[in-house]
Amino acid sequence: MADHAPTETLALRVQFDTEAQQKDAATLGMWLFLVTEIMFFGGMFAVYTIYRSWYPDVFAIASSSLNQIIGALNTGVLLLSSFTMVMAVRAGQLGQQKAIVIFLILTLLFGGIFLGVKAYEWNQKFEEHHIPGQAAFHLDGVLPGDQGHAQLFFSIYFAMTGLHALHMVIGVGILLILIVQARKGRFSASYYTPVDVAGLYWHFVDIIWIFLFPLLYLIDRHLVK
């Protein structure tokens, strides 16, 4: 048996020929998962496109009831978290163990701020009676007969921002695990794959928000002043 036992490291498992091959396989696997995520969110974007094309005026009024300044600032926070995430990956490439931990914690912090602001925004919706299905649902500026279409906008708003936030929460969980592992010195310049693929996931969630922000917050703002 001893003859068979190959020297196996984190960066080079037995089933791979080279470290580069193992890294490429991990990257490709993560991208394949992200492609399934594209299709998952794609269905929601299709729903959004159809209903917006059917009720463009109501969607414009409903969109304008969202606070675009908060939305824009929160987008900035999320982009900032993507920046710190890529800096953590860079620290991994350079084998700077302390920097990995610091940048991961910063990413966690900005992700947390984003989720906190999101929670505040959702709470606003409850106070403004903009919750679909609520008996007291009412959106100003929309005819009584069109209130149902306004509810549709908010259904899509909650489903899409909710699913996005769920992905953020999962990302926060991944970050916590990575921070613990990074503190133990598990990652080095030859092995930082978990940080790398977690980065891909985090940036993907960022890209989803890059589309959600203009599509939900910025429809025909000039119509309603």
Added chain:
Amino acid sequence: MSHPPEQTHIDSVGTYVKILLALLVATAVTTAVSRVDLGAFSTVVALGIACVKMLLVALFFMHLRHSTKLTRLVVLGGLLWLAILLLLTMTDFATRGILGVPGK
């Protein structure tokens, strides 16, 4: 094809800072431009800016610039299927009612 692992491309901090600034500026621009009346083009502009931001994140933050051809092919394949999902769905919803229903 196969290069030693030491040859990992490491982008400079300056590159990442520039990309971050570009993304933040693009966010400010798309927010500001939404208040301008561009008619039907407001959606085109909003989605155009979003696509530019997506490309910046994907190419630089997600290292697609340095990734293998196979990985790029998989990403393009994913976008192709997304296009099929959106476009073929909309060919139905956008053209309903153009032709009457025979016998009705």
